[in-house]
Amino acid sequence: MWTIDPIDGTKGFLRGEQYAVCVSLVVDGIPTLAVIGCPNLPSKTSDQTGCIFVAVKGHGAQEYSLQGSDPTPLTIPPIGSPADISFLESVESAHSSHSFSDRVSHLLGITKPPIRMDSQAKYGCLARGEGGAYLRMPTGVGYREKIWVNLFYIPQYERA
Numbered sequence: 809m810w811t812i813d814p815i816d817g818t819k820g821f822l823r824g825e826q827y828a829v830c831v832s833l834v835v836d837g838i839p840t841l842a843v844i845g846c847p848n849l850p851s852k853t854s855d856q857t858g859c860i861f862v863a864v865k866g867h868g869a870q871e872y873s874l875q876g877s878d879p880t881p882l883t884i885p886p887i888g889s890p891a892d893i894s895f896l897e898s899v900e901s902a903h904s905s906h907s908f909s910d911r912v913s914h915l916l917g918i919t920k921p922p923i924r925m926d927s928q929a930k931y932g933c934l935a936r937g938e939g940g941a942y943l944r945m946p947t948g949v950g951y952r953e954k955i956w957v958n959l960f961y962i963p964q965y966e967r968a
Contacts, residue, residue, distance in 0.1 A: 809834050817927025819900065824848070828927040840865045845874075846929040852936055853877040861932040869935050885937045893940025894920035896930040901947070908945040 813830040821827035826848055833841040844861045851859040851873040858874030861882070870879035887893055895913060898904045909922060923930075923939050934942050 813928075817925075817929065820848075820926025823926075825899075826925040826927050826929045828929050828932075830928050838865070844928050844932055846927070846932055847874065849929045849932065851875075851877070853880045859932065861935060863935075871932070871936060882935045883937075884935065887940050890917040891919055893918060895922040896934055896939040896942045897922050897924055897944065898930075899924045899926050903944070903947070905945040905947050909943050912943060 811830075811832045811834060813828070815821050815827055816830050817825075817827035826846065829845040829847075831843045832839055842861075842863045845859075846861070847858045849859050850857050851871070853859065853871055854873040854875055854877045856873050856875050860872045860874065861869060862872065862879075863869035869882040871882055872879050895909050895918070897906065897909055906922075912918075913922070923933070925933070930939075930942055933939055
């Protein structure tokens with residue numbers, strides 16, 4: 809089944825900040841291919857703004873610039889100490905508990921401020937070694953993640 813989120817980070821899009829266009833292929837319940845387009849995220853492969861992240865199960869992930877640069881393989885660098893990282897988290901305090909993240913940072917000895925941005929662009933930044941950790945603690949009881957499903961309905965994937 810194909811999944812799509814045509815504008816992930818709608819508030820970021822409306823503010824002219826970070827948003828992403830996300831597409832993935834799920835085969836027999838297993839994510840197999842994912843593409844995240846981040847038009848406002850600075851590219852690490854060129855001096856331009858805008859990049860595309862592509863991941864294929866069993867083949868790793870790569871970054872492309874929107875201008876068509878050669879792909880750059882992505883690897884997450886090792887973390888030396890908590891002082892070297894900062895959390896990636898949502899701009900919106902309604903999406904993730906900032907106070908919980910602050911407490912965890914304090915307990916781990918993380919001193920850098922969090923990197924806050926909208927959308928799944930955070931996953932691209934994490935994949936290229938920016939930040940060091942992504943933390944999302946729901947803000948309320950009963951929160952459920954949702955995805956867009958496109959193309960067709962498959963009854964066997966329905967969840968109660």
